[in-house]
Amino acid sequence: MLGYKIKIRVWLCILVACKISSALNNGLALTPPMGWLAWQRFRCTIDCETFPDECVSEQLFMTTADLLVSEGYDKVGYKYVVIDDCWMTHNRTADGKLQADEKRFPHGIKALADYVHSKGLKFGIYESVGTKSCEGYAGIKGYEKIDAQTFAEWGVDYVKLDGCYTDERKMDTNFPQFGKYLNETGRPMIYSCCWPFYQEGKGMQVNYTLVSQSCNLWRNYGDIQESYDSLINVLDNFAVKQDIWAQYAGPGHWNDPDMLLIGNFALSHEQSQTQMALWAILAAPLFMSNKLSTVQPNFKKILQNTDVIGINQDKLGIQGKRVYKDQGIEIWSKPIEPKEEEYYSYAIAFVNRRTIGTPFPYNITLNNLGLNNPIGYKIKMHITKVNYKSILIYIFFFIVLCTNHKNLFDGTTTKEILKPDSLLKVIVNPSGVVLLRANIISKYEYIHGRYI
Numbered sequence: 001m002l003g004y005k006i007k008i009r010v011w012l013c014i015l016v017a018c019k020i021s022s023a024l025n026n027g028l029a030l031t032p033p034m035g036w037l038a039w040q041r042f043r044c045t046i047d048c049e050t051f052p053d054e055c056v057s058e059q060l061f062m063t064t065a066d067l068l069v070s071e072g073y074d075k076v077g078y079k080y081v082v083i084d085d086c087w088m089t090h091n092r093t094a095d096g097k098l099q100a101d102e103k104r105f106p107h108g109i110k111a112l113a114d115y116v117h118s119k120g121l122k123f124g125i126y127e128s129v130g131t132k133s134c135e136g137y138a139g140i141k142g143y144e145k146i147d148a149q150t151f152a153e154w155g156v157d158y159v160k161l162d163g164c165y166t167d168e169r170k171m172d173t174n175f176p177q178f179g180k181y182l183n184e185t186g187r188p189m190i191y192s193c194c195w196p197f198y199q200e201g202k203g204m205q206v207n208y209t210l211v212s213q214s215c216n217l218w219r220n221y222g223d224i225q226e227s228y229d230s231l232i233n234v235l236d237n238f239a240v241k242q243d244i245w246a247q248y249a250g251p252g253h254w255n256d257p258d259m260l261l262i263g264n265f266a267l268s269h270e271q272s273q274t275q276m277a278l279w280a281i282l283a284a285p286l287f288m289s290n291k292l293s294t295v296q297p298n299f300k301k302i303l304q305n306t307d308v309i310g311i312n313q314d315k316l317g318i319q320g321k322r323v324y325k326d327q328g329i330e331i332w333s334k335p336i337e338p339k340e341e342e343y344y345s346y347a348i349a350f351v352n353r354r355t356i357g358t359p360f361p362y363n364i365t366l367n368n369l370g371l372n373n374p375i376g377y378k379i380k381m382h383i384t385k386v387n388y389k390s391i392l393i394y395i396f397f398f399i400v401l402c403t404n405h406k407n408l409f410d411g412t413t414t415k416e417i418l419k420p421d422s423l424l425k426v427i428v429n430p431s432g433v434v435l436l437r438a439n440i441i442s443k444y445e446y447i448h449g450r451y452i
């Protein structure tokens with residue numbers, strides 16, 4: 001029990017005392033930004049003969065923009081289409097400007113941005129703060145002001161700035177300075193910085209106060225790769241560092257655990273739900289990196305689950321934490337709206353890290369998770385435990401006080417009111433997750449001993 005008390009104290013610290021005072025104030029990314037980013041799935045594929053529909057080219061980004069709209073991703077929030085490395089040439093134009101590779105981007109970046117905008121979407125681009133990009137193309141060093149201006153002229157809405165070919169010790173100067181140039185263009189552009197990732201990698205003390213004053217989001221840790229192990233490695237690192245990192249997340253400024261792998265080769269159905277649930281809990285930017293034309297329906301459904309996205313996009317913008325670890329089960333929680341007085345609602349995820357083949361039953365009382373609203377909570381389950389046959393119906397088991405056995409379909413709210421001493425009982429599939437939402441019941445819904 002001592003363990004719980006310590007965890008709960010950590011939350012109080014986050015919620016009350018340790019809020020940071022000022023952050024980047026460009027009015028953007030007030031909830032975690034959502035969209036699509038090329039890197040994880042498409043890397044630096046420049047061979048358009050072998051990979052005609054997978055090479056980094058205007059065709060890839062136009063097709064992606066088309067599919068974001070026609071497949072309904074834009075409607076649930078995925079708005080930013082972001083290019084990563086390898087779009088530009090090695091050398092600048094005679095007057096010192098960046099230029100796109102003319103074979104792969106024959107109409108230029110401005111035309112591509114216009115196309116993306118014509119679809120009602122936003123357009124993002126990539127550069128690196130050093131002399132070269134990570135793949136060796138032209139970097140911004142020495143041309144910062146002109147590049148910020150060029151991005152604004154092209155209609156860029158989002159800039160991802162990487163950190164190759166520079167000295168990590170200079171990042172505290174050169175990242176904020178480029179942010180200043182972006183600001184001076186007068187065009188609102190979300191600013192995504194890889195700065196802490198490089199400094200953390202060198203074992204340096206990162207000044208997150210400065211980072212969160214300068215950037216809308218930032219990568220803290222290494223690139224996510226195409227595997228469940230990589231996903232778990234990122235999560236473990238976020239858990240280990242949560243008491244330092246989480247306090248810097250909030251409206252306009254976010255820690256970024258990197259892209260969603262969902263819909264690609266490596267993650268199973270269960271593992272995809274685990275990533276989606278945990279990225280929601282972490283208030284992480286949600287950037288898919290997949291080939292949208294080949295995403296199977298079950299993965300598309302996970303990516304478009306508005307209940308889960310709702311947790312990610314919660315207006316309070318509090319980054320969730322791992323609060324409990326027991327028998328291979330991890331419990332992660334995130335305070336969310338609605339809140340009343342000192343009581344928050346919570347998103348809670350049970351993650352099964354066991355490698356035993358059977359689903360694992362687990363129980364815990366609400367107050368052991370810090371859910372102490374005396375009037376109680378309504379519970380809503382989001383992510384399946386059991387996927388029956390291949391049909392798209394997700395069935396949940398939810399058992400209250402060991403007596404009521406309930407099967408709940410996706411998105412159903414339980415009729416029961418759970419009190420702080422009520423037992424929450426779940427069954428979690430190996431490498432899967434059970435995600436639920438516990439909404440506080442307002443005292444105004446509880447009058448004369450009855451719920452109204």
Ligand SMILES: *[C@@H]1O[C@H](CO)[C@@H](O)[C@H](O)[C@H]1NC(C)=O
Nearest residue numbers: 088089090091092093137138
């Ligand atoms: C880029 O410029 C350098 C010198 O500034 C030159 O040596 C090199 O050939 C140029 N590369 C290309 C691809 O034009």
Ligand SMILES: *[C@@H]1O[C@H](CO)[C@@H](O)[C@H](O)[C@H]1NC(C)=O
Nearest residue numbers: 025026027183186187188189
């Ligand atoms: C520039 O910074 C100022 C001060 O933080 C802010 O009010 C303004 O919205 C910013 N403008 C842009 C275009 O980012």
Ligand SMILES: *[C@@H]1O[C@H](CO)[C@@H](O)[C@H](O)[C@H]1NC(C)=O
Nearest residue numbers: 205206207208209210211213
């Ligand atoms: C970190 O950045 C803040 C904001 O610019 C500054 O006030 C503070 O002195 C910096 N801390 C360190 C240790 O450099």
Ligand SMILES: *[C@@H]1O[C@H](CO)[C@@H](O)[C@H](O)[C@H]1NC(C)=O
Nearest residue numbers: 361362363364401402423425
């Ligand atoms: C709760 O889990 C424990 C094992 O951790 C088990 O012994 C107990 O029977 C479970 N309680 C209920 C009511 O299922």
